[in-house]
């Protein structure tokens with residue numbers, strides 16, 4: 001017979017180990033074992049508990065989902081009210097907030113504030129007794145909330161058991177939210193199942209917490225961050241108290257930061273706003289709290305909000321407005337993009353009057369009509385988009401959006417390729433819209449870098465017929481340019497100079513500039529390195545292309561078709577005749593790689609552009625890096641070198657000049 005004691009011990013050791021890994025993962029954000037190892041431990045515990053159900057305890061990590069749904073939500077009266085925060089929207093309001101605090105505290109010294117993300121989720125209260133999670137509730141009206149213990153228990157970042165040093169009684173306040181990835185997956189599944197998607201992660205989190213059946217909540221992958229506690233835990237400051245919570249195993253946001261005075265608050269706000277769209281969860285502002293508890297007490301409360309804290313809101317990323325009409329824009333590759341023309345609305349910090357509707361599938365999925373009231377979203381620098389119509393406000397004159405059957409620019413037929421959502425005008429550069437887009441791409445900084453040939457000029461040059469093919473750029477005259485509306489003599493001369501200057505390029509940049517579908521900067525450089533000459537690319541077969549690492553089958557097909565096309569070859573020849581040239585790429589097949597394992601950093605002006613030197617060094621097997629470290633073989637410095645020289649000197653890295661570089665390139 002197996003010794004029962006041993007099994008009890010094994011189960012308890014496994015639980016402890018899992019709990020420790022949860023702490024590492026959720027609280028310290030520093031997992032120490034791979035997921036697969038964790039899963040193994042978890043499975044082992046499940047199996048042992050299955051064989052010995054009498055040993056299951058409520059705090060076991062396997063006991064997050066209660067077997068039976070609850071029949072209703074019970075009321076829960078909070079031990080201390082759950083307050084809300086006053087909002088601020090401008091720097092002036094922050095200045096006033098700070099000034100008021102200083103007046104009340106009669107304090108002219110530096111004041112310390114904690115700045116925390118304002119999580120866009122739902123406030124909850126969670127109660128631990130003797131280190132065990134026993135009850136959790138919603139905020140409700142601040143005095144009475146709903147008991148949602150069964151659902152909160154399913155949230156992996158809320159520990160069921162605290163670490164040893166936690167006090168006997170502990171009540172934590174914090175926010176439950178739905179990470180963006182989880183939200184997107186949930187909505188994708190809703191659409192597949194013909195269910196209505198949630199408007200945003202906050203609503204999805206709210207909907208998930210209001211489930212009677214915890215097995216549904218468990219599938220929603222909610223998360224939790226603590227932002228307060230009903231006790232000061234013998235600490236003098238909020239930040240100290242939060243650190244203590246962390247040591248008990250409670251998850252605290254690593255973005256929380258201490259700052260001084262209004263200046264520090266504003267700086268932190270800007271930094272947090274810049275981070276907003278890179279975070280894996282939504283935040284809608286920054287919460288500022290006076291850090292010192294005795295100051296907090298002196299400041300007190302007004303109505304239902306503390307005077308020592310404030311929510312400094314970010315500009316809303318969503319707003320409601322009317323969709324007046326829909327236009328179809330033709331892109332570089334002929335794809336038609338439906339663009340909603342909106343009644344101008346202030347959103348994400350700017351006035352928006354156009355927003356993308358992406359494609360026909362999205363229009364159908366969202367069921368957007370012309371004249372609808374719609375939710376518009378502008379997050380960070382992302383192109384504004386129409387999120388959804390407000391169906392409750394749909395007017396009688398709402399019209400279905402009809403996709404054109406002919407290109408709105410050149411009148412050619414529109415086709416939809418198999419397996420593709422996009423509708424396209426297939427006439428290529430015959431279509432003026434596609435020519436304009438192609439030239440815009442061709443002249444862009446990372447392509448041929450023709451400074452001064454901005455979007456408006458490109459459109460004018462194409463509309464006026466001065467540019468019918470890309471190579472016409474190189475035959476423009478001063479006289480022609482001066483005929484363009486608002487083109488001044490100086491700008492025209494500068495432009496011609498920039499055009500001339502751009503003729504000297506690299507093969508990689510030239511390939512990228514041609515705008516082959518699926519070929520970005522990296523792909524273009526790979527092709528250049530591999531084939532070395534344009535003539536080699538013209539005759540490359542699909543098999544050869546597929547064999548190149550980093551070029552997938554779809555890209556290979558586009559490359560093959562583009563460069564085999566006689567018209568495209570003609571255009572490329574004409575561009576080369578017009579003077580486009582690049583340094584010859586040495587043949588590495590007969591070339592050993594004498595600089596393999598060496599790393600160089602280039603700074604200052606040398607007798608060739610840095611890009612060219614880089615390409616040559618790389619062909620010889622060297623790596624070229626942009627920053628100096630102890631691993632750098634040498635810094636190659638030309639005239640007016642940057643601070644990299646000092647860094648090299650400090651690290652004892654060799655410094656080469658033009659002469660040494662010439663020698664290197666001959667190796």
Ligand code: IVH
Pocket residue numbers: 083084085086116117118119120121122123124139174175227228287306309311
């Ligand atoms: S402190 C006494 N800190 O914002 C103040 N609240 O309008 C208690 N919230 O209901 C709140 N992130 O749900 C605090 N870092 C944070 C927060 C935060 C989000 C929510 C919370 C509260 C609402 C206040």
